[in-house]
Amino acid sequence: MFELETAANPQKLRRVAIDPVSRVEGHGKVTLLLDEDRKVHQVRLHIVEFRGFEVFIEGRPFWEVPVTVQRLCGICPVSHHIAAVKAMDIIAGAKQIPPTAEKLRRLMHYGQILQSHALHFFHLCSPDLLLGFDSDFTRRHILTVAEQHPEIAKQGILLRKFGQEVIRHTSGKRIHGTGAIPGGMNKALTVAERDELRRDVDQMIAWSKGAVDLVKQMHLTKPAFYNRFGEFDSNLMGLVDERGALDFYHGGLRATDADRRILFDHLDYARYEEVIDEQAKPWSYMKFPHLRSLGEEKGWYRVGPLARVAAADFLSTELANQERTEMMAVGNGRPPHGTLLYHWARLIEVLHSAELIRDLLDDPEILGTDLMADFGPRQEGMREGVGVIEAPRGTLFHHYRVGEDDLVKFCNLIVSTTNNNQAMNEAIRHVARTFIDGNEVTEGLLNHIEVAIRAYDPCLSCATHALGKMPLEVDLVAPDGQLLSRRQRNMTGTAG
Amino acid sequence: MPPPLAAKPKLKIATTSLSGCFGCHTSLCDIDERILELAEVAEFDRSPLTDIKHCSAHVDIGLIEGSVCNAENVHVLREFRASCKILVALGACAVNGGLPASRNALDVADCLQRVYCERGVGRHQVPNDPELPLLLDKVRPINEVVRIDYFIPGCPPSGDAIWKFLTDLIAGRMPRLEHGLLRFD
Numbered sequence: 001m002f003e004l005e006t007a008a009n010p011q012k013l014r015r016v017a018i019d020p021v022s023r024v025e026g027h028g029k030v031t032l033l034l035d036e037d038r039k040v041h042q043v044r045l046h047i048v049e050f051r052g053f054e055v056f057i058e059g060r061p062f063w064e065v066p067v068t069v070q071r072l073c074g075i076c077p078v079s080h081h082i083a084a085v086k087a088m089d090i091i092a093g094a095k096q097i098p099p100t101a102e103k104l105r106r107l108m109h110y111g112q113i114l115q116s117h118a119l120h121f122f123h124l125c126s127p128d129l130l131l132g133f134d135s136d137f138t139r140r141h142i143l144t145v146a147e148q149h150p151e152i153a154k155q156g157i158l159l160r161k162f163g164q165e166v167i168r169h170t171s172g173k174r175i176h177g178t179g180a181i182p183g184g185m186n187k188a189l190t191v192a193e194r195d196e197l198r199r200d201v202d203q204m205i206a207w208s209k210g211a212v213d214l215v216k217q218m219h220l221t222k223p224a225f226y227n228r229f230g231e232f233d234s235n236l237m238g239l240v241d242e243r244g245a246l247d248f249y250h251g252g253l254r255a256t257d258a259d260r261r262i263l264f265d266h267l268d269y270a271r272y273e274e275v276i277d278e279q280a281k282p283w284s285y286m287k288f289p290h291l292r293s294l295g296e297e298k299g300w301y302r303v304g305p306l307a308r309v310a311a312a313d314f315l316s317t318e319l320a321n322q323e324r325t326e327m328m329a330v331g332n333g334r335p336p337h338g339t340l341l342y343h344w345a346r347l348i349e350v351l352h353s354a355e356l357i358r359d360l361l362d363d364p365e366i367l368g369t370d371l372m373a374d375f376g377p378r379q380e381g382m383r384e385g386v387g388v389i390e391a392p393r394g395t396l397f398h399h400y401r402v403g404e405d406d407l408v409k410f411c412n413l414i415v416s417t418t419n420n421n422q423a424m425n426e427a428i429r430h431v432a433r434t435f436i437d438g439n440e441v442t443e444g445l446l447n448h449i450e451v452a453i454r455a456y457d458p459c460l461s462c463a464t465h466a467l468g469k470m471p472l473e474v475d476l477v478a479p480d481g482q483l484l485s486r487r488q489r490n491m492t493g494t495a496g
Numbered sequence: 497m498p499p500p501l502a503a504k505p506k507l508k509i510a511t512t513s514l515s516g517c518f519g520c521h522t523s524l525c526d527i528d529e530r531i532l533e534l535a536e537v538a539e540f541d542r543s544p545l546t547d548i549k550h551c552s553a554h555v556d557i558g559l560i561e562g563s564v565c566n567a568e569n570v571h572v573l574r575e576f577r578a579s580c581k582i583l584v585a586l587g588a589c590a591v592n593g594g595l596p597a598s599r600n601a602l603d604v605a606d607c608l609q610r611v612y613c614e615r616g617v618g619r620h621q622v623p624n625d626p627e628l629p630l631l632l633d634k635v636r637p638i639n640e641v642v643r644i645d646y647f648i649p650g651c652p653p654s655g656d657a658i659w660k661f662l663t664d665l666i667a668g669r670m671p672r673l674e675h676g677l678l679r680f681d
Contacts, residue, residue, distance in 0.1 A: 019549070020549060022544060022546065022548075022549060023544065023545065023546070023547065024544070025521075025544070026513070027568075029627070031627055046625075046627050046628060048566075048568060048627070048628055049565065049568075051515055051565065051596050052599040052602070052604075052611075054610075054611050055610060055611060056598040056601070068595065071517050071594075071595040071651070072517060073517050073518065074516070074518040074519020074522045075519075077517075077519065119522070124545070137547040138546075138547075140546070141543075141547070142531075142545060143531075143532075143535045143539070143540065146531075146535065154529065157528055157529050157531065158528070160525070161526075161529070164526060173681075174522075174654070174655070175519045175522055175523055175526070176519060176651055176681075280621050282621055282623050282624050283623065283625035283627055284625075285623050287612075459518075461513075
């Protein structure tokens with residue numbers, strides 16, 4: 001089984017917890033078990049919350065789902081919105097949506113990637129990279145970055161703002177908008193909106209390029225450290241178009257092994273269940289997916305910026321593709337596998353998104369008003385749909401079946417962060433072995449573990465979509481805090 | 497002209513998310529470059545934006561997004577109440593349970609099994625570990641657990657609404673969200 005996942009004699013070991021993991025989105029904690037000699041025996045990332053979307057979405061009309069499921073996540077709501085609506089296009093009988101509608105969805109999605117990546121890098125991660133992993137923890141945050149590196153912080157804030165404005169103009173709101181509907185879009189882009197975004201986009205491309213340069217400079221100061229921190233081999237997965245270029249919105253699934261040898265390519269994502277299985281473990285609400293062909297221990301994989309930039313053959317915009325070539329050279333012919341290189345790849349994707357946004361804004365078709373598909377008669381057998389996109393954190397699967405009454409009767413979600421579950425656990429075990437094993441456990445060293453988790457940009461809000469079976473506990477508490485009564489129910493569902 | 501946001505020492509603002517989607521924190525970031533103005537008069541205490549994992553003893557303003565779904569949420573919420581002079585329910589989940597409360601219509605024990613045991617073909621098991629906090633069988637708004645001073649509706653409230661609320665409060669005015677800022681979607 002996986003090294004350091006389960007200690008042989010946990011009862012004799014000292015528990016150290018990082019609770020909550022901070023500067024990530026959502027709730028998680030890390031526990032370590034150490035012996036008297038400070039040797040590490042067990043390291044786990046626990047996802048401690050659950051919300052139950054997959055179940056309570058059942059019974060709802062299919063057309064409201066793209067709006068509802070974005071509440072899985074307030075940071076990448078557009079990802080869930082679009083993955084769900086792509087599934088619902090199929091269920092509604094719209095084989096093809098009009099070109100303008102697809103371009104508007106793409107515009108919204110690229111805005112999403114830009115804002116989410118900028119938020120992650122500048123607001124959440126840059127304090128580690130710019131102030132130091134073991135700098136004063138009370139001051140390790142974006143406002144200190146703003147004091148010490150005002151220009152970098154300001155550009156990050158404004159890049160993110162631009163991404164949010166792209167989303168607002170295409171969906172009506174910055175967060176939880178309603179732009180996409182089964183069969184198309186419900187709002188055209190006006191000339192004034194296009195012009196407003198077009199006015200700023202060249203500046204955004206320049207700042208994105210600056211951000212890539214920033215992370216390259218950091219890498220140059222300590223290349224061995226950056227390459228080897230949390231470095232381990234893994235399979236890689238992402239969506240590619242028919243030419244093999246990375247496509248954030250639509251494409252076929254590609255998976256490669258650690259040496260970038262193809263495991264499957266251009267696979268119709270509606271067939272995802274044939275290639276991916278999910279494993280539950282008792283100590284986390286987040287499942288552990290793996291490729292069926294390789295099995296549970298060899299088949300886990302990575303998704304997200306580093307994995308998809310490496311798995312694709314190229315990026316379709318000029319500046320981002322040059323940067324990809326430079327980053328890939330780090331691996332000397334192999335894909336780079338260091339955890340911190342996720343930041344580099346993520347900023348290349350920021351640049352790629354900004355270029356893609358510019359190209360769409362320059363396309364006259366973006367101002368079109370033909371936004372809805374022509375629906376034919378509903379076909380039998382069209383009551384099932386799978387929608388997949390490349391969300392900021394990686395490949396995102398939404399799978400629905402509806403009944404004769406058009407109400408959802410089955411929903412399965414494999415969110416991006418779930419796809420990286422094993423990888424994050426491998427990363428923190430690698431870091432624990434390198435930095436914690438045998439040493440005094442300090443705040444700074446524990447932050448090294450969090451640095452490894454943050455590099456994957458986990459969205460633990462998204463990851464808490466499923467329901468888990470747990471003993472239930474209900475406290476009835478008076479407004480003054482006094483406990484009035486407590487009821488518990490055990491695993492078999494009987495009240496106690 | 498509102499009075500300048502001058503105060504010393506800096507106010508402490510703590511934030512947390514219970515069972516929510518982080519949309520309200522994203523909205524807080526949607527004050528955009530005004531966060532630098534806020535930094536001149538306030539500092540963040542415990543928050544997902546900092547590495548301070550427990551509230552200081554005296555926090556001036558606590559912002560809470562998300563509803564109460566497990567025992568850990570209750571614990572965090574009580575810690576916030578004990579530490580914060582002013583506690584604010586931020587957004588639909590904190591105010592009335594929001595979308596997570598959709599599970600209240602279900603028998604949780606029955607449907608929990610479905611996700612972990614009826615999907616995929618791997619070794620099925622339902623998470624059950626002392627490290628995972630006990631779940632409440634109903635999702636609750638935060639005012640059912642502790643006393644709340646202000647409620648800001650919206651899913652999420654906009655960045656402009658949060659800014660107006662905070663600047664009013666910091667300047668010593670009764671916070672007012674007029675039409676346009678006060679919304680429920």
